[in-house]
Amino acid sequence: MPKVNFISFAGKTYTADVAEGTTVMRAAVDNGVPGIDGDCGGQCACATCHVFIEPEWQSKTGARTEPESAMLEFADGTKPNSRLGCQIEVTKALDGLTVRMPEGQH
Amino acid sequence: MTDGAGRVVIVGAGHAGGSAAAFLRQFGWAGEIVMIGTETLMPYQRPPLSKAWLKGLVAHADLELRPPTFYQTNHIDVRVGATAAAIDRAQRTVTQADGTVVGYERMILATGSRLRRLAVPGVELSPILELRDIADADKIKGVLRPGQRLVIVGGGYVGLEVAASAIAIGATVTVIEREARLLARVASAALSEHVLAHHRTKGVTIELAASVAAIEGAAGKVAGVRLADGRTIAADAVLVGIGAAANDGLARAAGLVCADGIKVDAAARTSDPHIYAIGDCSCRPFTLYWRDVRLESVGNAVEQAKQAASDICGKPVPLAEVPWFWSDQFDMRLQMAGLAFDVADTVVRGAPNDGKFAVFHLKDDGCVQAVEAVNMTPEYMAGRVMIGKRTVVDAVRLADVTVPIKQLMA
Numbered sequence: 001m002p003k004v005n006f007i008s009f010a011g012k013t014y015t016a017d018v019a020e021g022t023t024v025m026r027a028a029v030d031n032g033v034p035g036i037d038g039d040c041g042g043q044c045a046c047a048t049c050h051v052f053i054e055p056e057w058q059s060k061t062g063a064r065t066e067p068e069s070a071m072l073e074f075a076d077g078t079k080p081n082s083r084l085g086c087q088i089e090v091t092k093a094l095d096g097l098t099v100r101m102p103e104g105q106h
Numbered sequence: 107m108t109d110g111a112g113r114v115v116i117v118g119a120g121h122a123g124g125s126a127a128a129f130l131r132q133f134g135w136a137g138e139i140v141m142i143g144t145e146t147l148m149p150y151q152r153p154p155l156s157k158a159w160l161k162g163l164v165a166h167a168d169l170e171l172r173p174p175t176f177y178q179t180n181h182i183d184v185r186v187g188a189t190a191a192a193i194d195r196a197q198r199t200v201t202q203a204d205g206t207v208v209g210y211e212r213m214i215l216a217t218g219s220r221l222r223r224l225a226v227p228g229v230e231l232s233p234i235l236e237l238r239d240i241a242d243a244d245k246i247k248g249v250l251r252p253g254q255r256l257v258i259v260g261g262g263y264v265g266l267e268v269a270a271s272a273i274a275i276g277a278t279v280t281v282i283e284r285e286a287r288l289l290a291r292v293a294s295a296a297l298s299e300h301v302l303a304h305h306r307t308k309g310v311t312i313e314l315a316a317s318v319a320a321i322e323g324a325a326g327k328v329a330g331v332r333l334a335d336g337r338t339i340a341a342d343a344v345l346v347g348i349g350a351a352a353n354d355g356l357a358r359a360a361g362l363v364c365a366d367g368i369k370v371d372a373a374a375r376t377s378d379p380h381i382y383a384i385g386d387c388s389c390r391p392f393t394l395y396w397r398d399v400r401l402e403s404v405g406n407a408v409e410q411a412k413q414a415a416s417d418i419c420g421k422p423v424p425l426a427e428v429p430w431f432w433s434d435q436f437d438m439r440l441q442m443a444g445l446a447f448d449v450a451d452t453v454v455r456g457a458p459n460d461g462k463f464a465v466f467h468l469k470d471d472g473c474v475q476a477v478e479a480v481n482m483t484p485e486y487m488a489g490r491v492m493i494g495k496r497t498v499v500d501a502v503r504l505a506d507v508t509v510p511i512k513q514l515m516a
Contacts, residue, residue, distance in 0.1 A: 030173050032180060034132045037125075039408045041151045041169075045432040045441065046405065047487070067439075070483035074491055074515070 002095035006033045006051075009103050018090045024099065025049035025085035035105040042086035044068055047075045049085035051099035061088050061097070076104040110198050110209025112137030114418060117190040117200065117356065118216030119143025121151060122385025122407035124171040126214050129415035131180045139182045140208055142200070145239055146187045148174055153404060155243040156267035157434055160250065161274055169240070190217075193360040195378055212380055212418050215357055215368060216411070219350035219386035219402055224259060228321030231328045235345045237264055249343045252276030257331045257341040259318055261288035263433045265347035266301065269310050270435040280311040280339050282318060282331065284348075291349075294446060296465045297478045300458050301435070308436050313339075352387045352400060365389050367400040373423045374414040382417070384410035393426060394493065395447045395475070405430045428494045437461075441486035444476030444493040453504045455511075456482055464489065472498040488515055 001017040004027050008014070016031040018024075028036035028049070040046040044067045053061050058081055064072065068087045072078045083099075090097070107113075114130060116123045119141050127139050143149070149171040158164045167173070177184050189203040199209045221236050223229070235246050246268065250256065254277045258265045261283030269279045283290070287298040288305075305312060316333050321344055323329040330338040352367035363369045363377040367389035374382045374390070385407035389400040409427050416423045433440040438461065450470035456463030464485035467476040473496050477489025488511045492499065497516075503509045 029171075030176060032128060032132055032176065037408055037412075039404050040432065041153065041404075043153070043432070043434070045439075046430070048408075067483065071487060073484045074487035074511075076491075 002090050002092060002097070004090060004094070005096070005098040006036070007098065007100045008035055009101050009105065020091055022090050023086050024051065024083075024088040024090060024097070027090060028085060035101040036085055037105075038086060040086075044071060044084060044086060047071045047084060048105070050075055050077075050102050050105060051083055051085050052079055052102065053081045053083055054098040054100065055081065057094070057097050057099075060093055077102040108197070108199055108207050108209045110211050113208075113210055114139050114212045114214065115200055115208055115210040116141040116214045116216055118218055118353075118385070118387070119145065119149050119184060119186065120216060120218050120385065120407070121149065121171060121404055122218070122411050123214070123216035124149025125408045125411035126216060126384060126415055127182045127184075128172065128176070128180070129412050130418065131182070133415050133419035133421055135415070135419050137211070139180075141182060141184045142188045142190050142202060142208075143184065143186050144189045147240060148172075148177065148184060148186060150240065151404070152239070155240065156237060156264055157271055159240075159243050160247055160268065160271040162247070166240075190356060193356060193381075195360055195381070198380060210380070212382065214374075214414050214418075215376070215381065215383040215387060216385050216407075217353035217356060217387040220353050221346070221350050222348045224318065224321075224346045224348065226318050226320050228323060228328075230326075231321050231323040232326055233328060233343045234321060235343060237268060237345065237347060238350075246343075246345065250275045250277050253278065254342045255340055256280075256343050256345060257282065257339055258345045258347060259331070260347035260349070261285075261290075261312065261314075262292065262347055262349060263289065265345065266305065266435050267433060268345055268347070269305060270308070273309055273436075279309070280313065280341075281305070282313045282316050282333070282339070284315070284317050286315045288312070288314070293442075294452060294465050294467065294478060296452065296454055296458070297440070297480070300461075300463075300480060301438070301440075304436060304438055304461070350386070350402060352389070354387055357381075357383065357387070365398065369398065370410075372413070372426060373417040374410045375417065382414035384414050392429070392445065394428070394496070395445055397445075397447060399445065401429060403429065403431050428490050430490060437481075439481055439483070441479045441483060442477065443486060443490040444474070446476040449475055451501055453501050455485060455505055456507055466499070466504055468499065468501060472500070474499055485511055488512070491515060
């Protein structure tokens, strides 16, 4: 199973084994990773799964979806590498993916 | 188990209760966690029930708040199909309906809300449906087929979401609303008007200012809904969605202070220092509006779960969020933030005719109190920020879409 690393704002790393096809948000929630709440269950309606993609992974995670871009435009602390975890599906190619969490989510 | 030292008992295993259990572990609660839930299922998400679940687009595992293994790994004792019958505050115990007594050091009430029922002749006919849990949704799913005539009593969010799903399935839908407009208690007139027009365009028949006199039928089967004006609307099934009330009976019987729901403070504490209340069953302060309000929303449930868990674990309670809601109906994404109290001015930004606009509600001093957006997410998100910061805006510039919303946020 691919591994995904979540680095909290305080710098603590949580690693989750994630079944392929699971979203980054779901992976965090299912594994009790603090800082990713996923209130809306992946409907791109709450922005509580905001993550920053580490530069080396940006090309592999792809571009933001349209509703995701709209949510992120005025989300707290949005940066060019911001994504919503619910919009990223974990695949073999994302084994080792590392994401960081913004200050508002801790 | 009557000695409750080190144990948190959560009464209710919905979105609020399930989230509270998870936050307690996240925040370092090392003691026991017992969660008592009346339903026979582990905590799951209700918002998809009226939408993706009805349309058969998601599996049960997708609805689960967390996978069953989560509760094992985190040593959370989830007792499904169990009901908390009484609280003894002096002994700090809760007695389950089966007689089991469980002691608590802290208790979190997350008992949710219960649906209001229609009180008219004919309510014993079948199928008369409602939507609160998966079992309800499955009954609706069972009767919704192409060509079936569904009459929905109540033009609130649940009724309208089911209407949209039923149309997608191919059913014929009529919505009966007692008030003069849809979403009368929860949305502005401008939003109601747009939603009404859109539903009608999509083929939903909507009767406003219409009250139900009786459900008619024969041999136990629903045949139609008779309105107070004498007309009868033919129906194969009826769905009632006329709001909900707090499940605060257990708390009232235990002598906790209740109003519209169990009264709590900004840390979800009730009038008993050992007992918290979160989600639909609670009535909480909103300092932005100088009011106590009972909300039925996922955002509220999760926020209060976090408050209670923080307080129990000795962590500072997070800053209050701006309340937020969403609803998907047909191709409309409705996103609302804030509460429209003390509104002096209402400003429409964007073009309702293009199905893309936002309604901002301002106080007399120009502060943004609430925003309702239709397919205009950036305005919704910007509004959420402005509400939280009590940003004062110029109504004329706000109404002008050529002025970037960002310029109004400063």
